[in-house]
Amino acid sequence: MAFLALQLLIKRAFLAVPILLCVSALVFLILRLLPADPIAMSVPPGATQADYDMLRISFGLDRSLPEQYLIWLGKLLHGDFGGSIFFRRPVMELISKALPATLELVSFGFMLGVVIGIAGGLGMFMLRGRWGEQVLDGSTTVMMAIPEFLWAILLILFLGVLVPVFPFIGRLAPDLTLPPAATGFLLVDAALSLRFDLLMSVLAHMALPALALAIGIAPLLMRVLRSSLLETIHEDYVTQARLRGTSETRIVIRHAFPNAALPTLSLIGVQGGFMFGGTVLVEMIFAYPGLGNLMIDAVRNHDLPVIQAVALIYCILVLGINAVVDVIYLAVNPRLRLKGRAA
Amino acid sequence: MIALSPRAKAAWQRCLASPRVVAGAGLIVMLIVVAILAPWLAPHDPQEQELLSILLPPFWMPDADPAYPLGTDTLGRCILSRLIYGTRIALYVAGLAASGAMLVGTVLAIVAGYFGGKIDWLISRAVDIWMAFPPVVLALILLVGLGAGVNKVILAIVLIDWTRFCRVIRSEVLVTMTLDYIPAARILGFSHSQIMLKEILPAVTPLIITVLSIEMGIAVIVEAIMSFVGMSVESNVAAWGVMIADARTTMHQSPLSVVFPIAAIFLTVLAFNLLGDGLRRALDGRLVQRNG
Numbered sequence: 308m309a310f311l312a313l314q315l316l317i318k319r320a321f322l323a324v325p326i327l328l329c330v331s332a333l334v335f336l337i338l339r340l341l342p343a344d345p346i347a348m349s350v351p352p353g354a355t356q357a358d359y360d361m362l363r364i365s366f367g368l369d370r371s372l373p374e375q376y377l378i379w380l381g382k383l384l385h386g387d388f389g390g391s392i393f394f395r396r397p398v399m400e401l402i403s404k405a406l407p408a409t410l411e412l413v414s415f416g417f418m419l420g421v422v423i424g425i426a427g428g429l430g431m432f433m434l435r436g437r438w439g440e441q442v443l444d445g446s447t448t449v450m451m452a453i454p455e456f457l458w459a460i461l462l463i464l465f466l467g468v469l470v471p472v473f474p475f476i477g478r479l480a481p482d483l484t485l486p487p488a489a490t491g492f493l494l495v496d497a498a499l500s501l502r503f504d505l506l507m508s509v510l511a512h513m514a515l516p517a518l519a520l521a522i523g524i525a526p527l528l529m530r531v532l533r534s535s536l537l538e539t540i541h542e543d544y545v546t547q548a549r550l551r552g553t554s555e556t557r558i559v560i561r562h563a564f565p566n567a568a569l570p571t572l573s574l575i576g577v578q579g580g581f582m583f584g585g586t587v588l589v590e591m592i593f594a595y596p597g598l599g600n601l602m603i604d605a606v607r608n609h610d611l612p613v614i615q616a617v618a619l620i621y622c623i624l625v626l627g628i629n630a631v632v633d634v635i636y637l638a639v640n641p642r643l644r645l646k647g648r649a650a
Numbered sequence: 651m652i653a654l655s656p657r658a659k660a661a662w663q664r665c666l667a668s669p670r671v672v673a674g675a676g677l678i679v680m681l682i683v684v685a686i687l688a689p690w691l692a693p694h695d696p697q698e699q700e701l702l703s704i705l706l707p708p709f710w711m712p713d714a715d716p717a718y719p720l721g722t723d724t725l726g727r728c729i730l731s732r733l734i735y736g737t738r739i740a741l742y743v744a745g746l747a748a749s750g751a752m753l754v755g756t757v758l759a760i761v762a763g764y765f766g767g768k769i770d771w772l773i774s775r776a777v778d779i780w781m782a783f784p785p786v787v788l789a790l791i792l793l794v795g796l797g798a799g800v801n802k803v804i805l806a807i808v809l810i811d812w813t814r815f816c817r818v819i820r821s822e823v824l825v826t827m828t829l830d831y832i833p834a835a836r837i838l839g840f841s842h843s844q845i846m847l848k849e850i851l852p853a854v855t856p857l858i859i860t861v862l863s864i865e866m867g868i869a870v871i872v873e874a875i876m877s878f879v880g881m882s883v884e885s886n887v888a889a890w891g892v893m894i895a896d897a898r899t900t901m902h903q904s905p906l907s908v909v910f911p912i913a914a915i916f917l918t919v920l921a922f923n924l925l926g927d928g929l930r931r932a933l934d935g936r937l938v939q940r941n942g
Binding site for chain 2: 326
């Protein structure tokens with residue numbers, strides 16, 4: 308089993324290389340269509356032509372396109388993303404600060420979304436035929452018709468402004484200071500330094516953005532889980548269990564759910580990839596200092612090195628999630644495992 | 651009027667019997683009417699600023715001015731009028747972007763599924779590469795490259811979301827290819843383009859219509875996102891995303907002004923989702939019948 312999983316991961320990694328090469332070339336090419344001049348936008352007002360030329364050369368913008376691409380790619384392979392035109396700092400530094408923030412937010416939002424999705428799906432199934440199902444079904448329709456970034460604004464309005472329960476700016480209350488030896492994952496940092504005030508503040512700041520992201524994935528999970536559960540209900544093992552006098556709750560938890568979980572699981576994977584897209588706007592709205600916020604800042608300032616790097620990181624994250632989901636899928640679906648052994 | 655085959659007629663009747671389809675289509679018709687009649691429906695010019703009456707509340711609140719039923723924004727512009735004109739932008743983008751994505755995606759899907767082999771491999775790998783991007787990220791990159799503007803947003807949506815049509819329709823084409831009438835048509839001497847247009851396209855049309863409806867809702871959302879971050883229309887144009895961005899800065903003083911454009915987006919996306927969902931259920935029956 309572990310061998311199969313490893314085999315699959317290696318295969319996926321090999322497949323990811325050409326995809327990432329194409330992705331990087333595509334991003335590079337699209338950004339070079341840019342009608343505006345990023346250097347002109349970033350030079351101070353009193354700059355001379357010589358200053359301008361020097362900057363152009365220092366960012367390598369005087370060379371031909373394929374040359375620029377190969378130079379960028381070559382540096383990339385050494386872990387060098389170049390320098391930000393707007394922030395005047397290494398892109399690597401910007402990303403290493405933003406990435407943990409985004410990963411933390413996505414993990415929290417993802418868990419929240421999965422919990423809501425599974426609870427809602429089970430709830431819809433158990434309440435089938437009653438008005439409660441209609442209410443939950445209606446709520447999925449509403450959740451699906453409002454995108455994450457609008458949920459973010461609505462949550463700020465209702466739980467931040469009208470009834471001020473949660474903070475909605477940044478990752479941490481401004482009067483708290485970060486512990487030293489930071490990993491960048493504030494929850495981990497706070498827990499390691501046993502600072503519970505810090506931990507609570509971080510959690511409170513993550514609550515609304517994570518909920519906005521969770522609402523983005525929960526309704527589809529609810530629907531798919533409900534319909535897979537409805538399919539299992541006609542299976543013999545459910546009838547058998549019912550004849551044995553097993554309680555309805557136990558039938559759902561012990562018999563129907565494990566068999567219905569597979570389609571939901573593969574959907575969870577797909578949605579996990581989508582969630583990274585959702586973070587872009589949600590982070591911007593909550594002024595949450597992650598990759599999405601960095602991306603929006605870079606886009607607004609035509610900071611090409613940052614845009615290229617962040618886009619590539621997003622693609623790596625999506626491909627990574629897809630590979631992990633495949634492995635989990637293999638682990639829980641015995642039929643696939645048998646197929647792998649036969650092949 | 652084209653004569654419908656009995657099967658198409660039955661599918662049409664099933665669609666009309668679906669409450670989702672009727673509700674979704676009804677809402678969409680209503681939105682189209684609002685968009686067309688905007689100059690007559692809107693009480694004010696959407697750009698007109700009345701700096702003496704800024705941030706007025708909607709009509710049911712105290713201090714409201716009946717001339718501005720939903721109140722005014724920070725520049726004293728009529729929120730209701732801006733909402734009404736915003737419908738035009740939303741539907742314009744939804745119609746053009748979704749149709750463009752449909753055209754590109756469907757052509758590539760049918761070509762890939764019909765010819766198979768290297769062409770199929772190439773198109774499928776392109777889809778794989780596109781799928782590695784979160785769509786918002788790709789949209790932002792494209793708009794940096796193409797420059798901002800509402801027509802650039804449409805182009806970006808076409809360039810991104812053709813994959814949605816391509817993936818779904820390609821697998822449907824593959825199913826169709828296994829049916830007997832395709833080789834039969836070949837034997838009868840039909841050309842490739844005849845088979846693709848007259849045999850395969852009609853078979854996948856119900857699916858195309860369903861995806862098209864869903865894609866229109868997505869296009870409305872993407873336009874709202876892009877005008878929210880200032881990459882779509884000019885910042886003074888009445889688009890829902892622009893209104894949300896404006897109202898967000900005054901959420902403390904007038905909390906409701908952010909709710910109206912959100913509600914407008916919600917209604918529009920809901921309409922397209924209901925229509926798409928209803929069509930899928932109604933037309934799926936046709937698939938079941940055909941395969942069974």
